[in-house]
Amino acid sequence: MFNNKIIGHDFQKGILKRAANENLVSHSYLFSGSDGIGKKLVANEFAKLINCKSRGSVDSANLDSAACVCGSCAKIDKGIHPDVIYVQFEGVKSIKVEQIREGVEERLFLKSFEGKFKVVIVDEAERMSNGAQNAFLKTLEEPPPNSVIILITSNPDSLLPTIRSRCQLVRFNTLAEELILEELKSRGDLSSEDAIVCSKLSNGSLGRALMMDSDLIGWRKELIQYLMHLKPDSAMSIIGLAEYMPLTSDPEDMERMTLAFEFISLWLRDLMLIKTDSDKKGITNVDLIESSMQIAEKWDLDNILDKMGALEKTRNDIYNMNANKQLSFENLFIRLAS
Ligand SMILES: [Zn+2]
Structure with a gap:
């Protein structure tokens, strides 16, 4: 299920895949690591994996290399799955309590529509104000059944220790320069000399490399x-x-x-x-x-x-x-x- 478009992070993908296969999915995860290295992509693939309708009927090893086309995975890929909620606060400097109430809690506590799990993915979680984090803490302490909250951050230290300790931490490393170079070459947008320079300027972030x-x-x-x-x-x-x-x-x-x-x-x-x-x-x-x-x-x-x-x-x-x-x-x- 973790298909080829996510490069690197094999160890982290392994942990999540095992949790899904052994029905040991946590209620809350904290994905931390630099910007642009693929944390959001992995969160998305994890949401697919735990809600996939053909998982179990297909050898999971095969799913690694092929994108699943079951109804659930297809909807998540298009961003239209009713049970997978993306919380992004674009242009907002500090995420306030009301935004957490409306954006997360109210939707999280609705019964799931069609998925096995209701998944809430909060990007740039470090932008939550202290008030918002405290509001969030209550949800983390008493999560609704079959819900999974994934907080994504490049700066875990700016989250309250009580939030961090409630979540299973999955730490993402920057990508090896060689992996980024390989990906840039396969995309073919840059000359091979430019691709080398770009991979070196990327600081291990594919997102950053692709912006150049x-x-x-x-x-x-x-x-x-x-x-x-x-x-x-x-x-x-x-x-x-x-x-x-x-x-x-x-x-x-x-x-x-x-x-x-x-x-x-x-x-x-x-x-x-x-x-x-x-x-x-x-x-x-x-x-x-x-x-x-x-x-x-x-x-x-x-x-x-x-x-x-x-x-x-x-x-x-x-x-x-x-x-x-x-x-x-x-x-x-x-x-x-x-
Ligand atoms: Zn599927």
Whole structure:
């Protein structure tokens, strides 16, 4: 049932599959792990597994590689199964008590329509306010029969300890770079060189990797090449690069700026690795390795560490001190050039 579209997480899938097969399904689970690694997909597949109408009649080993087409699984796949409830609070900063009452409790306590289990999947559970969490706690303490609550979070520490202790914890790890690379190659949207860079930039999150397209990966390359050729005594080149940065407060520009910081930081890290690590395996910008090696020859370790410090300071100035972005970047680029 856990079909091929979920990559990795074999251990976690094994635990859940065993629970389903041995009728030991818990009332509540807490799926924790980084964003974009597949927790929601696994929750969805688990909802299918415990409600599947052909499970038991088919060898469960066979179900692993083929998507089930029974009425229940098909409806869950389409998101229209009446007993599988997705609780998402898009655009809401903090989930309030009333939202938990209406969104979860009222629906959870309705008798199930056609499923064996009523399943409630709460994404980004860490956004529940303390009040909402306390309301939720009551449901967790006295869950209706045949109900399964799955809380999903990338930040389990922001949930009350009493919530965490009520749930069976399933911890998801980030995905291996090789798995992500394999998946990117099989999707074929990126050149193989871009796919390697993307898998390295993904931090083990397939969701994050899939948000990067060849334009973004190309932009990263351009940015770093620009940095490599910055002339400390040329105001033109410093100002030119600062102008090249996305500096408005549009969410899109802000996101791009966050990525720019990350790209520059990873490139400086590459330079450190080139200087200190002989096998170069951890290098992110594999498409710039030759030119990075030339730069690394010119800069000593202290110089690179200084530049890293300047980058962190600029990041802090912009995000926490509301500094002027254009000026901050110009100052940063002067530091990076020298
Ligand atoms: Zn099925």
